Amino acid sequence: MRVSREQAEKNRAAVIDVASRMFRGRGFDGVGIADIMKAAGLTHGGFYGQFESKEQLEAEASRAAFARTWKRWQGALAAEPDAPLQAVASFYLTKAHRDHPETGCAFAALAGDAARSGPDVKAEFESGLESKVALLEEALISSGASPEEARTRALATVSTLVGALVLARAVNDKSLGEEILASAAAVVPDG
Amino acid sequence: MRVSREQAEKNRAAVIDVASRMFRGRGFDGVGIADIMKAAGLTHGGFYGQFESKEQLEAEASRAAFARTWKRWQGALAAEPDAPLQAVASFYLTKAHRDHPETGCAFAALAGDAARSGPDVKAEFESGLESKVALLEEALISSGASPEEARTRALATVSTLVGALVLARAVNDKSLGEEILASAAAVVPDG
DNA sequence: ATTATCTATAGATCTATAGATAATGC
DNA sequence: ATTATCTATAGATCTATAGATAATGC
Numbered sequence: 001m002r003v004s005r006e007q008a009e010k011n012r013a014a015v016i017d018v019a020s021r022m023f024r025g026r027g028f029d030g031v032g033i034a035d036i037m038k039a040a041g042l043t044h045g046g047f048y049g050q051f052e053s054k055e056q057l058e059a060e061a062s063r064a065a066f067a068r069t070w071k072r073w074q075g076a077l078a079a080e081p082d083a084p085l086q087a088v089a090s091f092y093l094t095k096a097h098r099d100h101p102e103t104g105c106a107f108a109a110l111a112g113d114a115a116r117s118g119p120d121v122k123a124e125f126e127s128g129l130e131s132k133v134a135l136l137e138e139a140l141i142s143s144g145a146s147p148e149e150a151r152t153r154a155l156a157t158v159s160t161l162v163g164a165l166v167l168a169r170a171v172n173d174k175s176l177g178e179e180i181l182a183s184a185a186a187v188v189p190d191g
Numbered sequence: 192m193r194v195s196r197e198q199a200e201k202n203r204a205a206v207i208d209v210a211s212r213m214f215r216g217r218g219f220d221g222v223g224i225a226d227i228m229k230a231a232g233l234t235h236g237g238f239y240g241q242f243e244s245k246e247q248l249e250a251e252a253s254r255a256a257f258a259r260t261w262k263r264w265q266g267a268l269a270a271e272p273d274a275p276l277q278a279v280a281s282f283y284l285t286k287a288h289r290d291h292p293e294t295g296c297a298f299a300a301l302a303g304d305a306a307r308s309g310p311d312v313k314a315e316f317e318s319g320l321e322s323k324v325a326l327l328e329e330a331l332i333s334s335g336a337s338p339e340e341a342r343t344r345a346l347a348t349v350s351t352l353v354g355a356l357v358l359a360r361a362v363n364d365k366s367l368g369e370e371i372l373a374s375a376a377a378v379v380p381d382g
Numbered sequence: 383a384t385t386a387t388c389t390a391t392a393g394a395t396c397t398a399t400a401g402a403t404a405a406t407g408c
Numbered sequence: 409a410t411t412a413t414c415t416a417t418a419g420a421t422c423t424a425t426a427g428a429t430a431a432t433g434c
Contacts, residue, residue, distance in 0.1 A: 029220035112303030115360035163354025169306035
């Protein structure tokens with residue numbers, strides 16, 4: 001049941017894509033390799049021809065999630081260049097984002113898991129963070145901020161956004177969750 | 192090998208205490224019941240005489256963690272009543288806290304896990320959050336803030352603190368972690 | 383001939399339970 | 409007699425690997 005080299009590459013990419021969603025939805029420890037391969041339409045045993053280990057897939061799936069969400073951030077910033085922090089906050093701090101971790105921010109979904117993971121996963125979180133912070137910094141500098149102020153505001157804003165989403169997901173009360181998101185949006189300055 | 196009712200109650204409390212640290216250190220899914228019971232000096236099988244399920248222990252261990260850290264917050268606020276947000280930020284956003292999740296804030300350590308847990312765990316996270324927010328609100332109102340402003344600032348500050356700690360733990364680069372913590376401290380207002 | 387994927391399984395977990403044991407508390 | 413804890417195990421996972429299979433790519 002061998003497939004073409006092209007198809008094999010597509011299969012590998014599909015595994016990463018499926019894993020990226022499943023990991024965000026259920027956590028690294030909440031999904032098994034058999035689950036992922038089945039969802040990608042392949043068999044469990046085929047996994048180790050594509051990846052060295054589950055941890056390698058965790059890293060690659062995180063990278064893929066960051067690449068996707070980076071584009072979303074970039075689009076929002078391009079559409080509203082004069083208020084970059086509000087631009088990001090307004091799509092980030094939403095009920096839809098809270099209710100759909102599997103397609104949302106990998107920091108909010110997996111940073112706790114990454115904190116307990118090995119250096120390969122953390123390396124992806126590190127570059128994922130730096131690349132988002134770089135987007136915000138650039139936009140803030142264009143809006144007239146100093147480089148130092150831009151970096152501080154960018155880092156702190158990401159912390160506020162991620163913290164608010166994580167907390168909003170950890171409570172039962174939906175309206176409390178929305179209050180958390182709204183309070184975070186209220187303190188994000190207009191850049 | 193039966194023990195006195197008093198000792199049995201102490202054993203149960205010890206299991207909760209040990210679990211509260213181990214869960215914060217390794218996540219709910221990263222620790223087994225056998226691990227916890229062994230660390231508490233008991234046998235695996237004894238667990239189900241003390242608790243209905245692992246999830247019940249997760250909820251009780253979370254509650255215990257919140258009770259402990261609530262006291263820390265209260266102490267910091269009592270010591271510095273005029274700058275409540277800075278008071279909390281200055282012990283929360285530290286290298287020591289980043290490097291010791293097992294004795295630190297359960298939001299930062301476990302909110303991602305809680306988001307995927309059942310309603311009993313989420314209920315503890317909800318009341319754990321409300322009780323910390325209540326402390327901050329009260330202090331901010333004493334410092335002259337309106338009730339609405341106090342609540343918004345309290346919720347947003349907790350989001351920023353938790354987000355910064357979670358992100359600082361998810362990267363390899365220690366100095367980047369410290370930069371994240373410092374940027375969060377810089378944007379927390381003086382109350 | 384090479385190799386992507388398959389079936390099947392090893393070996394190590396995990397939660398939860400059944401039944402035995404022995405000390406407490408009536 | 410009751411009950412807190414113990415030993416032992418069922419049954420369901422999980423990661424990872426071994427070896428077979430069959431289509432690609434030389």
